Amino acid sequence: MAAAGPGRAEKVTFDSVETTYHSGTAEDLNQVIDGLDAGTVGWAVSPQVDQPQAAIFRCARPVEANEFKLSFIFLSRIPNAFFREFSISTTADTQPSLQGRWEPLNPVWFYAIGPKILAVGENHLQLAGSARACVVRVDIPGLNRRVTAFRLEVFPAPGGAMPNQGTVGCSVSGDFGLTEFRVEASNLASTNVALACPVKSSHPVGYLRPEALTDGRLTTFASPMDPRLGGEFFFEIDLRSIRTLDHLVLKNRVDGMVPDMLSQVRLALYEAPPVAEIEPTWQAYWRGDGSYPEPGCADVIRAHDGTGVFRGRYLRISSDSPHYGCPQIAEVEAYESLAIGQFTIHADGRELALGKTVTVPTGAHALSFDVALPESLQLSGLQVRRRLYGDGHHEDWRMAEGGGLADWPCPPPGTYEFQAQVRHTDGEWNECTFLLPVIVLPALWQRPSVQIAAAVALIGAGFWSIRYLVRYRLAQRVADLERCNALHKERTRIARDMHDVVGSRLTQLTVMHDIFAAEHALPAAAVRSLARLKKVAREGVAALDGVVWAVNPNNDTLANLADYLCHCANEYLTPLDIECWQDVPTDWPDQPVGAQARHQLLLAFQEALQNVAKHAAATVVTLTLRHEGPDFVVRLDDNGRGLPDNLSGARKDGLVNMRARLAGIGGACTISPRDSGGATVEMRMPL
Amino acid sequence: MTTATPSIRIALVEDDRHFANTLRCFFQLAETVNCAVVFPTAEDALREVPSLAPEVLLVDINLPQMSGVELVARLKVTCPAVLCVILTMYEETALIFDALKAGACGYLLKRTPPQEIVAAIQQVRAGGSPMSPQIARHVVSFFHTSRANDSGLEILTEREREVLALLSKGFMYKRIADQLHISLDTVRFHLRKIYEKLQVHSRAEATMKYHGRQVEE
CATH class of the missing domain: 3.30.565.10 (Histidine kinase-like ATPase, C-terminal domain)
Structure with a gap:
C-alpha cells in the first residue's frame, strides 16, 4: 500500500536487448520486449543452463521513477520454464552494456503467480514449485535516479531435474523461457520525500531489508536481527538532500503482530552524515510512555514534538524500548514543508498588484485567488485549501484541487488574511500556512482615514476660522490699542511740546515783562502797555494750559x-x-x-x-x-x-x-x- | 522784594535753557534769591548739589533722563538739608503728589508770576510748605488709605488734621489761622510737618510694599 494518492505508472519501452547467451533467434529475443504479453517464444539459454546468464534491456529513453514495477512472464507452454534464482540491476550508463556499471537493487515487493517466490541472500530472489505458466511481479526502488537499462541475471541453482547440477531454469531441461519482460515506471503521487530513499541500519535487520521502511508499503517492515541491541541499533534514512520538514510519519506493521515494538522511539535529524561528534539539528523522543501506534494508523510527528530546527538529510531512528528487536517499523515517511508557488489575485477580473499586502479597491464584487503550486508539487490531486480570514470573517476553508482559481464574493471593507494550505499526500495539511494580508478598501467616505481626515479638516477649518476670527479680532483690537496707544503717545507728545515750547516761551514772556519793568525806567504809558502785554501773555499761558491739560491723555x-x-x-x-x-x-x-x-x-x-x-x-x-x-x-x-x-x-x-x-x-x-x-x-x- | 533778609542761595534744575536763564535773570534782579547754578539734568544736580549745598533747589519734574521726582528722592538721602521745591509746567496733581511724597516741600507752576515764585522760595526757606486744596485732599486720602498705620489719619496730630481739613475745603492760610486761632506761621509749620509725615510715611509704605508685596499703588 503506497502513501495516499493515486500514482502515475508509465510503461518503459525498450529498444534493444542483449544477452550473454540466447538459444533462439534474435527475432525470438525481441519478442521479449515487444510489449505484448502474448507469444510463446522469448529468451532461452539451453543448453547453457548450468552457467549464470544475463540479459540487458536498453530503454528507448532514460527513465526516472521512485519505483519500477517489473513483470516477468513465462508463457512458453513448457512446464516450469521459469528462473530458479535471479537478481535485478539498473544502470545509468549512456551506452549500457553487459560489462557496464550495474547497481543491484533490492526488490521491495515481489509476487509470483504459479511458483512460490522468496528472497535469498543479497538482492536475490528464488522461484520454486511447479506451474505451467508463471507471472512474477517484482518491485524495485527507482530512487528517482536516471535509468538507461535494466539487467536481469539468472543463476544456476540446485533442485531441478538434474539433482547433481544446478540449472538456471526449472524446466525439465533446466532452461527457462522468458516470453515477456515489462517495466512500469511508477511515480507515486506523494509528497513523502522519504519514499524510496536509501535506508541503512547499524546492524543487520531481520526478515526484510531496511528499505522496507521507505518502500511505501505497510506490508513490509524491518527490525534489528539481533533482538538484544536495544538503543544501539538504528535505522538511518538518507533523504538525499537537506530538507526542511513539515512532519514525519511512523507506521507500525499492519498485521497487528507485536505492535509494541514501535515505542519509545528516538528520532534525530542531521544535516551532515551523522558521526559520533555531530549533534543533530532536531531530535525527538516519541511515545516515551511505552504506547505504540495502532496497526494501520499513522503517528504524525511535527517540529514541536522535538527540539531544534526541523531540518536535515539523515534521519536516524532507534528505540529505548526494553522489548526485544525494537524498533520494528513498517514505514517512515518524511514530508517537506510546502510553499505555494505563484499566486495571483483578481478583483472583478482585474489583476491586483502584489506586495506585502494586497489592496482590493473600493467596490470590488468578486475576488479570485489563483494559486499555482511549484513545479516540484505538480502532482495530480494535490489539495489546496484556502480561506479569507479576519475582521470577524471566519470563513471555512475552501477545498480545491491543486492550483487554479477560487472565487470569493468580496467581503466587506476590512483587513483580511488570505490563507492557503497544501495538503500532503498522507492527508496532513502542511503546517506552514501561506498568508497574504488582504485589505479591502472601504468606499472613500467609509475609510477611517478619510473620516478622520474629514473630521480633522472640519475641526481644522473650524479652528482656523475661530483662530482667524480671534486673530482678526485680536488684530483689530491690537490695532485699536495701537491706535489708542499711538494716539495716547501723540497726545502726550503734543501736550508736552506745547507746554515745553509754546508754554515755556509765553511764560518766559511774562517773566521778561517783569525784568524789563525792573531794568528800565519806563514812562507810565509804556508800563501800562507792558502790563497789558503781560496780561495777554498770562491769559495765553492759561488758555494754553487748559488746552494742553485737555489734550494730555494722562488727565x-x-x-x-x-x-x-x-x-x-x-x-x-x-x-x-x-x-x-x-x-x-x-x-x-x-x-x-x-x-x-x-x-x-x-x-x-x-x-x-x-x-x-x-x-x-x-x-x-x-x-x-x-x-x-x-x-x-x-x-x-x-x-x-x-x-x-x-x-x-x-x-x-x-x-x-x-x-x-x-x-x-x-x-x-x-x-x-x-x-x-x-x-x-x-x-x-x-x- | 525786601532787601533786609540775606539772599537765599538756590539752584535750578531745568532743561529748558531759555526759561531757566530768564528766570535766573529775574532772580538776579530780585536780589533776595541768589541762583548760583542751573543744572540741565538731574544727573548733574545729583553730582554737584552735595558740594554746592544750596538752601533751596527748584526742580523741574520732566527732565531728559532721571525725573525730578527721583532726583528729589535721592537728594533726600544724600542732602536732607536741601529744600526741594517742584517747579513744573504741569498741574498734574498725581505727579506733584509723588514729588511731595519723595521729599519735596512744595511745588510751583512755572507760569506762576516770578514775584510769587520768589515769595514761595522765601516761605519755604522760612519753614513753610505751600499746599493747594487738591494736594491737601490727596494727603487726606493718602493717610486715610495708608496701610503703614492702622490708625490711619491718627498719625497726624489733631491740629494737623484740622489744618488739612480746612485746607482741603479751599480755605486760605489766613482763614485757617483765624478759624483755628493760630498764627499763619503755625499753619505753615503744621503743613511742613504734614509734608514730613507724608514723606516718612511714604517711605514706610514703600518699604511695606516691598516686603509685604502689597499690590496697592
Whole structure:
C-alpha cells in the first residue's frame, strides 16, 4: 500500500536487448520486449543452463521513477520454464552494456503467480514449485535516479531435474523461457520525500531489508536481527538532500503482530552524515510512555514534538524500548514543508498588484485567488485549501484541487488574511500556512482615514476660522490699542511740546515783562502797555494750559478732572481776592473722561468762573464736585448779588455758550438763584 | 522784594535753557534769591548739589533722563538739608503728589508770576510748605488709605488734621489761622510737618510694599 494518492505508472519501452547467451533467434529475443504479453517464444539459454546468464534491456529513453514495477512472464507452454534464482540491476550508463556499471537493487515487493517466490541472500530472489505458466511481479526502488537499462541475471541453482547440477531454469531441461519482460515506471503521487530513499541500519535487520521502511508499503517492515541491541541499533534514512520538514510519519506493521515494538522511539535529524561528534539539528523522543501506534494508523510527528530546527538529510531512528528487536517499523515517511508557488489575485477580473499586502479597491464584487503550486508539487490531486480570514470573517476553508482559481464574493471593507494550505499526500495539511494580508478598501467616505481626515479638516477649518476670527479680532483690537496707544503717545507728545515750547516761551514772556519793568525806567504809558502785554501773555499761558491739560491723555480721569477744575478755580479766583471754597470728595471712582468732554466742560467752567468774577460781585465761591449716578456734577455757588430777572449781554452769551458746550457732550447747564443770595451754576456731564 | 533778609542761595534744575536763564535773570534782579547754578539734568544736580549745598533747589519734574521726582528722592538721602521745591509746567496733581511724597516741600507752576515764585522760595526757606486744596485732599486720602498705620489719619496730630481739613475745603492760610486761632506761621509749620509725615510715611509704605508685596499703588 503506497502513501495516499493515486500514482502515475508509465510503461518503459525498450529498444534493444542483449544477452550473454540466447538459444533462439534474435527475432525470438525481441519478442521479449515487444510489449505484448502474448507469444510463446522469448529468451532461452539451453543448453547453457548450468552457467549464470544475463540479459540487458536498453530503454528507448532514460527513465526516472521512485519505483519500477517489473513483470516477468513465462508463457512458453513448457512446464516450469521459469528462473530458479535471479537478481535485478539498473544502470545509468549512456551506452549500457553487459560489462557496464550495474547497481543491484533490492526488490521491495515481489509476487509470483504459479511458483512460490522468496528472497535469498543479497538482492536475490528464488522461484520454486511447479506451474505451467508463471507471472512474477517484482518491485524495485527507482530512487528517482536516471535509468538507461535494466539487467536481469539468472543463476544456476540446485533442485531441478538434474539433482547433481544446478540449472538456471526449472524446466525439465533446466532452461527457462522468458516470453515477456515489462517495466512500469511508477511515480507515486506523494509528497513523502522519504519514499524510496536509501535506508541503512547499524546492524543487520531481520526478515526484510531496511528499505522496507521507505518502500511505501505497510506490508513490509524491518527490525534489528539481533533482538538484544536495544538503543544501539538504528535505522538511518538518507533523504538525499537537506530538507526542511513539515512532519514525519511512523507506521507500525499492519498485521497487528507485536505492535509494541514501535515505542519509545528516538528520532534525530542531521544535516551532515551523522558521526559520533555531530549533534543533530532536531531530535525527538516519541511515545516515551511505552504506547505504540495502532496497526494501520499513522503517528504524525511535527517540529514541536522535538527540539531544534526541523531540518536535515539523515534521519536516524532507534528505540529505548526494553522489548526485544525494537524498533520494528513498517514505514517512515518524511514530508517537506510546502510553499505555494505563484499566486495571483483578481478583483472583478482585474489583476491586483502584489506586495506585502494586497489592496482590493473600493467596490470590488468578486475576488479570485489563483494559486499555482511549484513545479516540484505538480502532482495530480494535490489539495489546496484556502480561506479569507479576519475582521470577524471566519470563513471555512475552501477545498480545491491543486492550483487554479477560487472565487470569493468580496467581503466587506476590512483587513483580511488570505490563507492557503497544501495538503500532503498522507492527508496532513502542511503546517506552514501561506498568508497574504488582504485589505479591502472601504468606499472613500467609509475609510477611517478619510473620516478622520474629514473630521480633522472640519475641526481644522473650524479652528482656523475661530483662530482667524480671534486673530482678526485680536488684530483689530491690537490695532485699536495701537491706535489708542499711538494716539495716547501723540497726545502726550503734543501736550508736552506745547507746554515745553509754546508754554515755556509765553511764560518766559511774562517773566521778561517783569525784568524789563525792573531794568528800565519806563514812562507810565509804556508800563501800562507792558502790563497789558503781560496780561495777554498770562491769559495765553492759561488758555494754553487748559488746552494742553485737555489734550494730555494722562488727565483722562475723573480725579484729574476734579483736581484741575479746583486748580483753575483757585488760580482764577484767588488773584481776584475771591475765596474759593471747595466741597470736593477726596476719592473718585476710576472713571475715564474723554479729552473732548473734559475740554468742553473746562471751557464752560472757565466761562462760569468769568461770569462770577465779572458779574456776581462775590467774595466767596464754593465749588462743589460730585459724582451723582451717571453724571459728573460741577456746581459753583457764589455769594454775589444773584441773577437779574432777564439775563442779557455778555452774561447771557456766556450762558448760551456754556449750554452749547455741555449740550455738545450730552450734558446740561443751569443757572439758578440761591435762596441765601447769589447764584448757582450747575453743570452736568454724563460719564 | 525786601532787601533786609540775606539772599537765599538756590539752584535750578531745568532743561529748558531759555526759561531757566530768564528766570535766573529775574532772580538776579530780585536780589533776595541768589541762583548760583542751573543744572540741565538731574544727573548733574545729583553730582554737584552735595558740594554746592544750596538752601533751596527748584526742580523741574520732566527732565531728559532721571525725573525730578527721583532726583528729589535721592537728594533726600544724600542732602536732607536741601529744600526741594517742584517747579513744573504741569498741574498734574498725581505727579506733584509723588514729588511731595519723595521729599519735596512744595511745588510751583512755572507760569506762576516770578514775584510769587520768589515769595514761595522765601516761605519755604522760612519753614513753610505751600499746599493747594487738591494736594491737601490727596494727603487726606493718602493717610486715610495708608496701610503703614492702622490708625490711619491718627498719625497726624489733631491740629494737623484740622489744618488739612480746612485746607482741603479751599480755605486760605489766613482763614485757617483765624478759624483755628493760630498764627499763619503755625499753619505753615503744621503743613511742613504734614509734608514730613507724608514723606516718612511714604517711605514706610514703600518699604511695606516691598516686603509685604502689597499690590496697592
